[in-house]
Amino acid sequence: MKKALRIIGIVILAGIFGGTLFFLYNKSKKKPDVFETKNPFVSDVINKTVATGSVVPRFEIEIKPQVSGIIDELFVEAGDKVEKNQVVARIKIIPDMVTLNAAETRLNRAKINFEDAKTDYERQQGLFDKNVISYEEFKNAKVVYDSQKEELNAAENNLELIKNGVTKKAETTTNTLVRSTITGTVLDVPVKAGNSVIQSNTFNDGTTIATVANMNDMIFEGKVDETEVGKIETGMPIELEIGAIEKEKFSAILEYISPKGLEENGAIQFEIKASVQLTKDQFIRAGYSANANIVLDRRDSVLVIPEGLLKFEHDSSFVEVQTDMDQQFEKRFVQTGLSDGINIEITSGLNKDDKVKGEKIDPKKLKEGKTSQG
Numbered sequence: 001m002k003k004a005l006r007i008i009g010i011v012i013l014a015g016i017f018g019g020t021l022f023f024l025y026n027k028s029k030k031k032p033d034v035f036e037t038k039n040p041f042v043s044d045v046i047n048k049t050v051a052t053g054s055v056v057p058r059f060e061i062e063i064k065p066q067v068s069g070i071i072d073e074l075f076v077e078a079g080d081k082v083e084k085n086q087v088v089a090r091i092k093i094i095p096d097m098v099t100l101n102a103a104e105t106r107l108n109r110a111k112i113n114f115e116d117a118k119t120d121y122e123r124q125q126g127l128f129d130k131n132v133i134s135y136e137e138f139k140n141a142k143v144v145y146d147s148q149k150e151e152l153n154a155a156e157n158n159l160e161l162i163k164n165g166v167t168k169k170a171e172t173t174t175n176t177l178v179r180s181t182i183t184g185t186v187l188d189v190p191v192k193a194g195n196s197v198i199q200s201n202t203f204n205d206g207t208t209i210a211t212v213a214n215m216n217d218m219i220f221e222g223k224v225d226e227t228e229v230g231k232i233e234t235g236m237p238i239e240l241e242i243g244a245i246e247k248e249k250f251s252a253i254l255e256y257i258s259p260k261g262l263e264e265n266g267a268i269q270f271e272i273k274a275s276v277q278l279t280k281d282q283f284i285r286a287g288y289s290a291n292a293n294i295v296l297d298r299r300d301s302v303l304v305i306p307e308g309l310l311k312f313e314h315d316s317s318f319v320e321v322q323t324d325m326d327q328q329f330e331k332r333f334v335q336t337g338l339s340d341g342i343n344i345e346i347t348s349g350l351n352k353d354d355k356v357k358g359e360k361i362d363p364k365k366l367k368e369g370k371t372s373q374g
Contacts, residue, residue: 035357035358035361039353040346040350040351040354041303044299045298049228050292051222052291055290057213057219059182060211062210064209067199068196068198070092071092071192071196071197074193074209080185081184081186082185083183085181089177089209090177107152110156118145181212185214187212190211219255220290222292223270223272224269232254232272232296235253238251238254238294238295239293240274242284242289243291253274253275254294256273299345302345305346307343308358308359309358310334310336319331319350321350321354322356322357332354
């Protein structure tokens, strides 16, 4: 009996020892690698460069006064539509006291001289009517009278201009009325009624009363890196994406490339401009930031694969294609075409039914996938 129990115990120990060895062997045995496969597919390949910038009006005009003074009244505000020569503001002139005093003195002298010339003219006319003096003497008196009359009018107009900025004879051409020089939309009115303004002259730009722009003629202003500027040319179509306007794209035509680059953050950037093609239903506010997609080349409906599947050997490119056996792959050289950085065109060497070797699948994920399917 004891001998039988001993034999049974030895068998059990041998079984445990053998099971342990078998478990350790299976655990140490390297499992075969599993790779995902992908089929080539048909897609459009677009090679493009992106320029960042903003959309602004082509013509943005600052309206400035021709006289200095105080804003008496404003007739527009931001967002209003204005026509060319429409009055946007009226200015009240605050005359210089020295200039005003000189003008008043000139007027007083002109009145005295005019009264004296008038008295002499009337006396000479009476003598001429009686044939006491010659026509030459009468003519000289009349010339002096007419000259003093004009001087009086000039002195009166000068005083009116200094005090009010307008003469009685030319109220419609006064410099106190500030007019828009173009037809468009008022973008900004940086002044308020009561603010002092300075006239635009040789030594001063003057105070801006309003900024007016034609919002139907917009352009994109952006910059392109030196590595891409050689690939673009004027006349190229551009697709604009404006961050503030979602799910809508705008067309533009490249019309200007700067001949000189400027260094920004260690890179040379070239300025570009493109004319935005707006439809009747589209509206863009000035200053929107935008990205311009410039199409350098494109292929429509061609066979492509993800560019990461492509491998290189010397000057040739190849992929690994699955054979009839599972997870067995063979090298196949292919001819490539255009790439957009994600997908690459395959011109020869593959068809849509081929399974191209991709990335290695993590065994843990593979096990989890089988567990979830079970």
